[in-house]
Amino acid sequence: MKKILPLVILATILISGSAFSQKRLSFGVTGTSMFTGFTTQNHYGLPDMDYKGTFGFAGCANIGFDFNKNLGLVLQVGYSGLGQSYTDDIKDTTYTRDIRMNYLQIPLMFKFRTSGEVVRFFVMAGPQLNYLLSATQTYYKDGVIPEDEIYNPFLNKPVKIGEETITDRFNSIDIMGRLDLGIEISLIKSLYLNTGFSFAYGFTDINASDWQIKDSDGNYNPSHNFFGGFHVGINYCFDL
Helix, strand or coil, X not given: CCCHHHHHHHHHHXXXXXXXXXXXXXXXXXXXXXXXXXXXXXXXXXXXXXXXXEEEEEEEEEEEEECCCCEEEEEEEEEEEEEEEEEEEECCEEEEEEEEEEEEEEXXXXXXXXXXXXXXXXEEEEEEEEEEEEEEEEEEECCECCCCEEEECCCCXXXXXXXXXCHHHECCEEEEEEEEEEEEEEEECCEEEEEXXXXXXXXXXXXXXXXXXXCCCCCCCCCCEEEEEEEEEEEEEEEC
């Protein structure tokens, strides 16, 4: 929470301070189709598996404050589905593992756009707060959920590797750096379409402290969320 408080204070200062100089206010919704993943696999001491392409979706509502025609601030609140899939053949046995993590996402981004009556290019960048809602996995060993157990030294007990609900294995808060770029297209005077690409990388370890188990090579390596995707949104705006 100590890391989140400065971001909240900064957002409050920027939003309240800009209230007297804003020239335009906008509201909208955005959907994003994403390629997602973890930078490092945490397989709880078992051999690492091969990575598999993983896809997710995010949807959000947003409010934008424009200081002038080129500079603004955008706050979004929505849902994001992240995760990573794996598959491998180990000692004549086929393993598959699919991790799905559902987050409440709250990005706060500074925005720069070019001038233009119909088409404008834009870039947005800033921090994104992710709050974990749930995490699940589907884990199969030759098509069957394994009953195998591993010993967790932090919990001091054995746990099933194929357990479906694994929310407790991850930290509830993840802070990411976010970058969006694309174009805005005016449809009518107060309505515009935005489309482009979104990229984000997590700065914090997503694994809970009780699950930071050493890898099969004897070392522990933190895991980080990342995603890249294509977004489309529509926004209504009006002058202040």
